[in-house]
Amino acid sequence: MRVGIPVDISVGGLTGPPREEAGVKRVFEHRRIWRLTQDAFASAAALIAGQEPTPEVVVGIARGGVPLARLLGAHYGVPVVELLARHNRSDEVYLPATGQVELPEEPDLALVAHRGSRVLLADDICGTGSTYRAAVPWLATHLAPAGVRTAALCRSKAATFTPDIWVWDTLDWVVFPWNDTARTTEDLIVPASPRVRPALGAAPAHAAEPRDRR
Numbered sequence: 001m002r003v004g005i006p007v008d009i010s011v012g013g014l015t016g017p018p019r020e021e022a023g024v025k026r027v028f029e030h031r032r033i034w035r036l037t038q039d040a041f042a043s044a045a046a047l048i049a050g051q052e053p054t055p056e057v058v059v060g061i062a063r064g065g066v067p068l069a070r071l072l073g074a075h076y077g078v079p080v081v082e083l084l085a086r087h088n089r090s091d092e093v094y095l096p097a098t099g100q101v102e103l104p105e106e107p108d109l110a111l112v113a114h115r116g117s118r119v120l121l122a123d124d125i126c127g128t129g130s131t132y133r134a135a136v137p138w139l140a141t142h143l144a145p146a147g148v149r150t151a152a153l154c155r156s157k158a159a160t161f162t163p164d165i166w167v168w169d170t171l172d173w174v175v176f177p178w179n180d181t182a183r184t185t186e187d188l189i190v191p192a193s194p195r196v197r198p199a200l201g202a203a204p205a206h207a208a209e210p211r212d213r214r
Contacts, residue, residue, distance in 0.1 A: 034174040035184035036153065041177055042071065043190040044167040048151050049075035051194050052165050055120035055149065059111070059139070061085045061131060064124035067178050068153060072122055081110045083121075085135050101134035107142045119145045124176050125154040129161025154188075155195070162197045169195065 036044075045068055054076050060069025062082045073080035086102040119139060126132060132150055139148050150163040154170050168174075168188055175182045 030172065032172050032185040033183065034168075034170060034172060034186055034188050036174055036176050036188050038177045040188055040190050041067070041153070044153055044194075045071035046075065047167060047190070047194045048072060048165055051196065052120065052149065052151060053118075054078065056117035056146075057081060057114040058120045058122055059083050061121065061123040061135060064176065064178070065122045065152075067176075068124060068151070069122040072120065072151070079114070081114065083111065083135060083139075085131050085138075101131050103134060103138050111143060115143050115145075117143070117145055119143070119148045120151055121148055122151045124152065125156070125170075125174060126152045126159045126161055126163055126166065127156050129159040132161045132163065164197050165194050167191065167194050 048068075049072055052072075055078060057078055058069045058073045058076065058080045060066035060080060060082050062084045066080075066082055069080045069082070084102070084104060121132070121135060121139065123131060136148055136150065139145060149165075152163045152166040153176070154168045154174050155163060155166045157169050157171050167190070170188075174188070175184050
């Protein structure tokens with residue numbers, strides 16, 4: 001897969017939103033560094049699969065979204081395909097957002113095979129919303145899907161994009177099982193149910209950030 005020109009969503013790029021919708025500043029409280037354990041990750045994926053309608057293919061945003069996509073694909077019994085959409089260059093803690101999302105110039109054969117399908121787009125975290133806001137229209141343009149829904153493990157409460165379904169609201173850095181080892185201070189606790197984006201016209205849900213265990 002050949003990576004194309006970076007999409008600068010802060011100024012309205014090829015697949016980015018208009019300037020007034022863009023927001024790339026990452027916001028942190030700096031109160032803790034969350035850890036997502038492997039067991040909590042598996043439980044969170046099961047929560048998403050139990051609530052989200054079955055797609056025809058799960059597309060994982062590489063690299064952080066791929067482990068979630070694979071678990072969801074196993075739950076649903078559907079194919080899993082990777083989409084290389086790079087935003088952060090490393091897993092360095094509190095790394096600033098760049099405002100650019102690199103997407104392929106064209107979909108590879110694995111993606112093309114699912115043209116016209118119902119797609120579930122999965123990522124580990126919706127930090128600013130930039131990756132989703134670039135990837136969703138890219139999929140619409142290149143795959144003409146029957147529909148694209150979005151899933152994440154975590155969503156920053158400062159993000160400018162709300163996935164269709166996610167598990168944790170956070171305002172601090174999260175270390176996932178597939179990240180490089182880093183010092184963490186608290187574990188994410190699996191809630192009873194996932195968060196979902198309210199339907200149009202519905203009152204927004206006020207989901208709380210995970211509570212301190214102290």
